[in-house]
Amino acid sequence: MNYATELVAMLADGLTEPGRRRVSLYLLGSVLSHKMEGPSKLFDLDSEEMKEITMTVVAQLAASGLTDSPEFGVLSYALITLEGLADYAPRKALQDLSTIRERLAARVAASYTKYGLLPEHVSLALRHDPFLRRLEDETR
């Protein structure tokens, strides 16, 4: 296991540890959505290990209760984290993950309506579903 993968596994554990939940979510969102210019990949896209860890993160996210948070910031990072998994998830899970994403995006949308947030926050919830995009790309 490379250390980036190990870091994700460690942070996934943190999602259900009192006192580490929020910081783990922030770091997972940051690491999984991280893009530096250039061709280098942070994780091996096809590794079985990464697919397994992806499903662990999804399960831990659900168990953490963070996806039901009333706070916009927490919900946004839950969405960013979930979307960050799109490249690594096993193909057979993509449809289910898309459904989970849709529900979460609806919560983010409800949250920004409530707090009267800015248009860029709106686009976060409305942008194209990366799980569906991968399904479309791979069925072409």
Next chain:
Amino acid sequence: MKKDRLEMFWVMSDALTSSDRAERRRALLVLWALFYDVYGTLREPVVVPNWRELRKLGVAVWDQLKASGFLTSRRRAELLKAHEMLDMLVWVLPKSRVVDVRKTYMELNKRMQSAGVHGSNKTQIKWMSRVGEAP
């Protein structure tokens, strides 16, 4: 700090000067997240940092970061992550190093501003307060 976590810090610190650029970039990101994880949970009883270890690590990472080339990178994303790494080092470095690192931090700020990336005022205040403490 758990032994395996500590080992991750040291291995990633060494990897900051790897000849493989992808490995160097991965190390920078992982190190930032590791420091942030300890920093972000400091007020909770879950993570009890060993300050002596952290100071030692901070100095090693600072030396490696200088040698890595990230502080003078022409790539915006690398500059930004190096800047965020310094944000983490601000609370972990011994006082004797703070003046030196702050100078680099201010230079990096200028470089980032000319590249159109802006740092946080809050962090600059943190640096100033630590400089005030420095001998």
